[in-house]
Amino acid sequence: MTDTPKIKIRDLHKAFGPKVVLDGLDLDVMPGESVVIIGGSGTGKSVTLKCTLGLMQPDSGTIEVDGENVVGLNSRDRERVNHKFSMLFQSAALFDSLPVWENVAFGPIADKTVNRKQGKELAIEKLAQVGMPPEVGDLFPSELSGGMQKRVGLARAIAGDPEIIFFDEPTTGLDPIMADVINDLIVKITKEVGATGLSITHDMASARKIADRIAMLYQGKIIWQGPAATIDECDNEYVQQFINGRADGPIEMAVRK
Amino acid sequence: MNILQPIGHYVLKFFKSVGALVLFTFTALSHCLRPPFYPRAILRQMIEIGYFSLPVVGLTTIFAGMVLALQSYTGFSRFSAEGAIANVVIISITRELGPVLAGLMVTGRIGASMAAELGTMRVTEQVDALTTLSTNPFKYLIAPRLIAGILMLPLLVLVGDIIGVLGGYLVAVYQLGFNASNYIQSSWEAMVAMDVVSGLVKATVFGFIISLMGCYHGYTSKGGAQGVGKATTDSVVSASILILCFNFILTVLFFEK
Numbered sequence: 001m002t003d004t005p006k007i008k009i010r011d012l013h014k015a016f017g018p019k020v021v022l023d024g025l026d027l028d029v030m031p032g033e034s035v036v037i038i039g040g041s042g043t044g045k046s047v048t049l050k051c052t053l054g055l056m057q058p059d060s061g062t063i064e065v066d067g068e069n070v071v072g073l074n075s076r077d078r079e080r081v082n083h084k085f086s087m088l089f090q091s092a093a094l095f096d097s098l099p100v101w102e103n104v105a106f107g108p109i110a111d112k113t114v115n116r117k118q119g120k121e122l123a124i125e126k127l128a129q130v131g132m133p134p135e136v137g138d139l140f141p142s143e144l145s146g147g148m149q150k151r152v153g154l155a156r157a158i159a160g161d162p163e164i165i166f167f168d169e170p171t172t173g174l175d176p177i178m179a180d181v182i183n184d185l186i187v188k189i190t191k192e193v194g195a196t197g198l199s200i201t202h203d204m205a206s207a208r209k210i211a212d213r214i215a216m217l218y219q220g221k222i223i224w225q226g227p228a229a230t231i232d233e234c235d236n237e238y239v240q241q242f243i244n245g246r247a248d249g250p251i252e253m254a255v256r257k
Numbered sequence: 258m259n260i261l262q263p264i265g266h267y268v269l270k271f272f273k274s275v276g277a278l279v280l281f282t283f284t285a286l287s288h289c290l291r292p293p294f295y296p297r298a299i300l301r302q303m304i305e306i307g308y309f310s311l312p313v314v315g316l317t318t319i320f321a322g323m324v325l326a327l328q329s330y331t332g333f334s335r336f337s338a339e340g341a342i343a344n345v346v347i348i349s350i351t352r353e354l355g356p357v358l359a360g361l362m363v364t365g366r367i368g369a370s371m372a373a374e375l376g377t378m379r380v381t382e383q384v385d386a387l388t389t390l391s392t393n394p395f396k397y398l399i400a401p402r403l404i405a406g407i408l409m410l411p412l413l414v415l416v417g418d419i420i421g422v423l424g425g426y427l428v429a430v431y432q433l434g435f436n437a438s439n440y441i442q443s444s445w446e447a448m449v450a451m452d453v454v455s456g457l458v459k460a461t462v463f464g465f466i467i468s469l470m471g472c473y474h475g476y477t478s479k480g481g482a483q484g485v486g487k488a489t490t491d492s493v494v495s496a497s498i499l500i501l502c503f504n505f506i507l508t509v510l511f512f513e514k
Contacts, residue, residue, distance in 0.1 A: 093386040
């Protein structure tokens with residue numbers, strides 16, 4: 001690993017009206033590393049990803065990708081930077097007007113790096129990487145189960161050989177076995193592609209499996225981070241409450257007030 | 258003070274909405290003119306707007322032409338001016354009824370479907386997925402719909418004009434007993450190029466309005482199923498009002514002496 005972080009976030013702030021979501025977030029993700037951000041609902045995990053991808057503008061702070069500040073880029077530069085990224089969405093976010101193979105090969109076809117025939121071959125290859133047969137390529141997303149949609153989403157995420165892959169709640173809504181299949185695929189695929197991974201989840205089984213390092217987000221700040229293997233031994237009471245899923249502790253849910 | 262506050266709130270809200278729409282329009286138009294273009298997406302929209310709207314536009318205009326001939330006969334026969342029916346049908350259909358009826362029917366069919374489709378794509382993160390695949394949603398989703406709307410509405414109106422005039426002919430000849438060749442000759446003599454051209458210019462403007470309203474309300478929708486429903490209603494209502502408003506403005510511009 002080099003010393004320059006692949007992603008370097010500093011003093012990131014974002015508020016929606018009076019509600020402060022990110023309040024001076026700092027985070028580094030090193031090349032080839034898999035970092036998982038954990039935290040309760042509404043703590044700003046998705047907002048962090050969206051700000052990094054340019055889907056949302058932060059109020060202040062910097063986000064550097066390979067040393068380049070990507071906050072406030074114009075649309076052309078943003079498209080250039082976004083070539084480095086891909087994302088597996090929580091809902092898979094497949095284009096339901098297109099067949100599965102076109103979904104998978106969408107990026108390379110849009111970039112004109114492959115034509116449609118080559119795109120279909122690429123899609124079949126990527127579908128095989130996530131354990132799906134070629135026939136699935138001709139189906140439409142609405143004909144697939146939730147787990148299959150996630151796998152197609154994963155195939156789409158790796159089709160353009162990205163440098164950085166974001167995983168937004170990759171196991172939400174899946175049964176435990178399918179969730180584990182997806183976790184295994186994420187580990188295998190990111191290693192094969194050699195990509196840097198940044199995931200957000202509140203599924204601790206998933207976080208333990210896919211993370212090299214875990215960071216906990218609470219009230220808009222990273223309150224703890226460390227190697228995934230050490231999270232059970234950490235003495236941060238917020239982290240302990242979260243990973244053990246206890247209702248009692250320093251983290252107060254709005255509903256309990 | 259208490260009375261002025263809500264008035265000021267609504268005035269500010271109105272100007273904010275107008276500003277957002279103007280910005281959206283200019284951004285969309287700039288993407289219509291700059292590459293890359295997506296010919297397959299444009300073709301798909303042209304088929305959707307043009308080909309699949311033919312039955313509804315054809316049925317609307319043929320009945321409009323038939324009713325027009327019937328009502329004109331009832332009115333004009335009081336003054337023994339039945340011979341003017343062909344003129345009334347031609348002028349009414351080409352100047353007003355063809356473009357306005359086609360515009361309103363396509364608004365109901367296409368404007369609503371655009372808003373619902375884009376709104377669903379927005380709330381299911383498909384629009385965000387496009388951005389992560391380095392594809393500008395304005396280029397891939399908005400520009401093809403605007404281009405297709407502008408190109409297809411005049412063609413639809415041209416076909417609608419012909420079918421509307423045919424409706425008038427059918428009633429005049431087969432129900433009111435007019436001589437077929439005399440009616441055709443009267444129609445031909447009554448037809449003025451400027452009437453047809455003005456109708457087609459109106460259709461171009463209406464096509465732009467329908468696509469713009471469908472895209473704007475769909476693209477900016479939020480709040481799940483309810484938001485998509487509201488976007489669909491807003492797109493139909495706003496496009497219908499704008500069509501009638503611009504119909505008046507264009508009529509004044511073309512025919513005021």
